[in-house]
Amino acid sequence: MDLGGINPAVLVASLMVASVPIMLAAIGELVVEKAGVLNLGVEGMMIMGAICGFITAVTTGSPLLGFIGGALGAAVLSLVFAVLTQVLLANQVATGLALTLFGLGLSSLMGQGYVGIKPPLTGQVNFGPLADIPVLGKVLFQHDPMVYLAIGIVAAVWAVLRFTRIGLILRAVGENHDAAHALGYKVTRIRILAILFGGAMAGLGGAYLSLIRVPQWTDGITAGAGWIALAIVVFASWRPWRVLIGAYLFGGISVLQLNLQVANVPIPPEYLSMSPYLITILVLVIMSSGKGRGALNAPAALGQNFHASR
Amino acid sequence: MNRRTLMATAALGLGLAFGGGGAHAAGMDKVKACFVYVGPVGDGGWTYQHEQGRVALAAAFGDKVDATTYQENVPEGADAERVLTQMALSGCNIIFTTSFGYMDATNAVAGKFPNVMFEHATGYKRDHSNVSSYNGRFYEGRAVQGTIAGRMTKTNKIGYIASFPIPEVIMGINSYYHHAKLVNPAVELSVVWAFTWFDPAKEADAAKAMIEQGVDVIAAHTDSTAPLAEAAKTPGVIGFGQASDMSTYAPSPRVSSIIDNWAPYYIKRVGQLLDGTYAQADAWEGIAGGEVEIGAITDAVPAEVKAEAEAMRDAIGAGTYHPFTGPINKQDGSVWLAEGQTAPDGDLLGMGFYIEGITGDIPK
Secondary structure, eight states, rough: OOOOOBHHHHHHHHHHHHHHHHHHHHHHHHHHTTTTTOTTHHHHHHHHHHHHHHHHHHHHHOHHHHHHHHHHHHHHHHHHHEEEEEESSSHHHHHHHHHHHHHHHHHHHGGGGGOOOOOOOOOOOOGGGGGGSSSHHHHHSSSSSHHHHHHHHHHHHHHHHSSHHHHHHHHHHHHHHHHHHTTTTHHHHHHHHHHHHHHHHHHHHHHHHIIIIISOOOTTTTTTTHOOOOOOOHHHTTTTHHHHHHHEEEEEEHHHHHHHHHHTTTTHHHHHHHHHHHHHHHHHHHHHHHOEEEEEEEEOOTTTTOOOOO | OOOOHHHHHHHHHGGGSSSSOOOOOOOOSSSEEOOOOOOTSSSOOOOOOOOHHHHHHHHHHHHGGEEEEEOSOOOOSSHHHHHHHHHHHOOOSEEEEEESGHHHHHHHHHHHOTTSSSEEEEEOOOSTTTEEEEOOHHHHHHHHHHHHHHHHHHHEEEEEESSSSHHHHHHHHHHHHHHHHOOOOOOOOEEEEOOSSSHHHHHHHHHHHHHHOOEEEEEEEESHHHHHHHTTTTTTTTEEEESOOOGGGTTTTTEEEEEEHHHHHHHHHHHHHHOOBBBBEEEEOOOOTTTEEEEOOOOOSEEEHHHHHHHHHHHHTTTTTTSSBEEEEETSOOOEOTOBBBBOHHHHTTTTOOTTTTOOOOOO
């Protein structure tokens, strides 16, 4: 199949790359929301990850350390959110929005001296002869390590949530924090850890933007990717594998619409640009009208603060 | 009224604008010049170049000009009006508003402060005698880029990452394509509308999509360096710096650039305010006026192509060549410019059509 010059294998390969940042941020946010916390600061944490990762990679010359630095930087920012909402019991929605604004400003300040610098390059994973398989090689075996790591993290989150005791406790905290507390689980501590994990994942996603996908530092580099990640979590109805599908769908459509324009296919780009959001609304409507299991599947205690005295 | 009809009206009104002005004041001893920016000064493109103009202004006049006041990241809209009012109240004598979206705010505030001069970049409304507007003829730079693109492409596919369908951008696309076609009749142009001035990830994706489909020369009309960073990943693909020189990507993929050089204009206008010759103006300068500069053409370009591009630059600068010289037809085949005819400014400022040979439609 050849859509006016668009090679499907190349298209799939580039959508896999394009969806990595939103996939990482979304899977992190999924864990946070599964623990009953709504952190709207994903955008701010991503951009902190982007600048911290960039600075680390440029100073050390190592992309690997860069990614670690990005994850740490964003996790530190998410700690601010954790302290405010879990210890001081501030409103989660307002704090999350503030976190985004704060992250955007702080990253801009930190990045003052890093405009126009090229980061060290991240190579592809070497699969040897596998990479030369026609079509499949291009799609599956010619990517940088983060593409595979992101999929691995989605699989790990799925396995942990579904099969392990930790996953069960996390879900219990998110569904009914009073009951979890009565059973002796440290609700606040578990939530703080979940928030830190979410921050680290958003940071990885941000670092992917500044180190591999773009790769450079400019103010506002995330340009709304964090909000898309939030939409994907809802779209995925809080299920890890659907996050993967959602990220491919959102990333895929943005790549596809650019490719269609290059190929001069007469579909107005505006329709394709808005289609992921239309699909999200559609999925929400269908799911919330269904009689099936728990309708939307949203964690019951999502966005509610917890204090042991209640 | 949509933006295009607004621009068309503006084009008609162009000639009328010079009437009401008249010189202001009889010279000043000290001028305080203030700047409003739409982005951060570190964007590496549009706002960065305005900031360079401000720095040059401060250096040019020393103690006579206070150019230390500027504000970054001012949203286009109600906030801009607040910032402008604040600046006018704090003693600014001349205020430069450096984005299209400040147009209404600039005119509204100018009405309240008749003794403060306002200079609005890239707009066309001059409701009060103390409002001037200024812009650059960036399509002249596109002509030079188009020549290089037409000569350099091996696949005969060239690309243009466009921001919004406004005359300013359409002018650039037409000029780029026209000059590529003149030197290489087999050339094909792909246009991608990003619908943003600044989204590095999207700009990089747009460049990537082009490269995957065989495009090997990419021009961008967006503000970041991301398309060049993407082009750098594939050997043989070249591009151009936009708004700023972007020389970190030289000698390849960045083989040349369009530099918005606002410094001469800022120095001229503030100088006029100092010596009392200041009058309302509608400035649209290009290579000749020094507002549009062509960044050094690197050695990645063969010497004869470089010479040809530089000859075109010099001809435009000397006024012997106009980038839109007929015969040029519109996309539908109808005649726009007859043999030897050059495009009137009104046509350019209201431009809403592709020229013949470009495929695809301009989004509404």
